[in-house]
Amino acid sequence: MKIPKDLYYSESHEWVKVEDGIAYIGITDYAQDSLGEIVFIELPEENDQITQFTEFAAIESVKAASDLNAPVSGVIVAVNEELEDNPELLNEDP
Amino acid sequence: MHKYMPHTHEDVKAMLEKIGVKDLDALFAEIPKELMHRDMDLPRSMSELELYDHFDKLTSQNKPLIPFMGAGAYDHYTPSVIRHLIERQEFLTAYTPYQPEISQGTLQYIFEYQSMITQLTGMDVSNASMYDGATATAEAMFMACGQRRTDKILVSKTVNPNVIDVVKTYAKYRGLEVVMIEEDAGQTSLASLQSLMCKDYAGVIVQSPNVYGIIEDYTGFSEVISEHKGLFIINQDPSTLTHLKTPASWGADIAVGEAQSLGVPLSYGGPYIGYMATTKKYMRKMPGRICGVTKDKDGKRAFVLTLQAREQHIRRDKANSNICSNQSLLALFVTIYMSIMGKKGVYEAQKISFNHAHYLEEKLLELPTFERIFDRPFFKEFTLKTSLDVKLLNETLKDKGYLGPLPLVTFDQSKQGLVTFAVTEKRTKAQIDDFVHIIGGLK
Structure with missing residues (x-):
């Protein structure tokens, strides 16, 4: 299980990394492992406003469907669109 | 046979004693007095012969037109074999079974039904059917609003007024706003759509053939709607799709409608059957059950309910829709109709x-x-x-x-x-x- 020290973590298993004023958000290795094989991810769109501790995306695995909560508030500047077509990337490299 | 036996006084007494309640009045004490119409002044019971006679007299007042x-x-014509087949006891139950995979036959005909609907509409995925065309249209509105996260929808004035009423009722209790698109000489006005459409609207609902029976021309519609990321919802009588352009070819995101015209006979008020189909892009937003095909552990073809993660028994209150049933017997009806007619x-x-x-x-x-x-x-x-x-x-x-x-x-x-x-x-x-x-x- 990877738990990189340079990331911040939320209680609902999201991570956040801030670089040059931009926050990168992901799910933890623990989360992807617990969810099992991920089959679908619904991402927000660019310019969407998100609020800390409220849902901003959804993730579906063969076991369950869950919401992702925003660890910080802000505006979406970019989403990893590759995930929409290849959600299993989240299992390989969360 | 035991299912038809009423409880005897001894049964009732034994049950009341077991749970420690004095009598039936005490058991029903929670129910407000005014609702307890225990003396309903019903007419005396009838014998079977009297009952037949009674209903024959009532029926004779009907005037077939x-x-x-x-x-x-x-x-439309209904081949009589359909009725005999759907009345087989293996089929004559309205629901997808709660242990669905145990009923491979049921799942198979639902799968065949879905395949036929996708062939007619040209869409990628169909669900297992819905209550009727009007509620399917309302569910399509929920789907669009859920996807776009907005609370407004555009509906053409040429949609059947009964369908509009159902859509408005569903909208009212979800806090959604329905705005009407004007008509132009019997068809949805593209100019009106152009002037109204903006990103506040989750989508657009139109119907063809419309309330006047007119085959609508949707040239240019999908471009206007998708420019503002809205979903294009076409309600169409599926029987007309044997001859007309498919919703898919008009660029529809969701195809819905009433499938009664595929062989289901008319009866007073129903039952009807709604269909709904969508694209791969939105299949995880589609309400209702979806049947899929896979292989079992021995490598044999097997039918399953699939994409259930979006349904209410998993997503709970966050599910897009609370529908967890389908109009299964009528889906079977439609499936047999299309198979027999070819x-x-x-x-x-x-x-x-x-x-x-x-x-x-x-x-x-x-x-x-x-x-x-x-x-x-x-x-x-x-x-x-x-x-x-x-x-x-x-x-x-x-x-x-x-x-x-x-x-x-x-x-x-x-x-x-x-x-x-x-x-x-x-x-x-x-x-x-x-x-x-x-x-x-x-x-």
Whole structure:
């Protein structure tokens, strides 16, 4: 299980990394492992406003469907669109 | 047999004793007194013979009419074998079983039904069916609003008013706003859509053939709607898809409609069956059950319910829809209908309906009392303006054994004199000629 020290973590298993004023958000290795094989991810769109501790995306695995909560508030500047077509990337490299 | 045995006094007493309640009144103490109509003053019970006699008398008051009315319910031919098949006890249950995979036969016909719906509509994925065309349309609105995370939807004024009412009722209790698109000479106005459409709207709902029976032209619609990321929802009688352009080819994101026209006989108020199909992109937002095919541990083909993660038993309150059922028996009905009629048969039945409807229109226009008001193509249903007293027209037809046209003034006071006729392959030339002859005698 990877738990990189340079990331911040939320209680609902999201991570956040801030670089040059931009926050990168992901799910933890623990989360992807617990969810099992991920089959679908619904991402927000660019310019969407998100609020800390409220849902901003959804993730579906063969076991369950869950919401992702925003660890910080802000505006979406970019989403990893590759995930929409290849959600299993989240299992390989969360 | 035991299921039909009522409880004896001894049974009731034993049960009350077990749970420590004095008598039935004490058991029902929670129920407010005014709701406890224990003395309902019912008539005395009847013997089986008396009961048959009673219902025969009631039934004899019904007057069967030959319908020339449609508006969402069409009198098509139903091969009698369908009824015998659906009444088999393995099928005669309305629900997808709660342990679905145990009922491979049920899942298989649902899978076949879905395949047929996707073939008709050209869409990627169909669900296992819904209650009726109107609720399927309302569910499509939820789907669009859920996807776009907005609370407004555009609906064309040419959609059947009954469907609009259901959509508005669903919208009201979800806090959604329904805004109407104007019509232009009998068809949804593209100019009105262009001026209204913006990113506040989750999508657009249109219907073809529409309330007037007109086949709508959606050239340019999908471009306007997708420019603002809205979902394009087309409600279409699936039987007309044997001949007309598919929702998919118009660029629809969701196709819905009432599938009664695929062989389900008319009966007072239903049951009906709604269909819903969408693209791969939105399949995880689609309400209702979806049946899929896979392989079991021995590598044999097996049917399963699939994509359940979006459903309420998993997503709970966050599910897009609370529907967790389908109109299974009617889906079976439609599936058998299409299998028995075959591609050619379904096509022929609709072609004859089309021809008969056009024959009736031609004959009515020869009368001085009818005029054409829309110069647009229609399928098996059409609207004319009449100078006749519509009430008298329909009363006269009823006396002669016919169900006359639908007066559109029922829905809209500004539509005085507009009447909508529907004709199917079941109407013979003799019936149509007689029908026109009766109308021709009126002034």
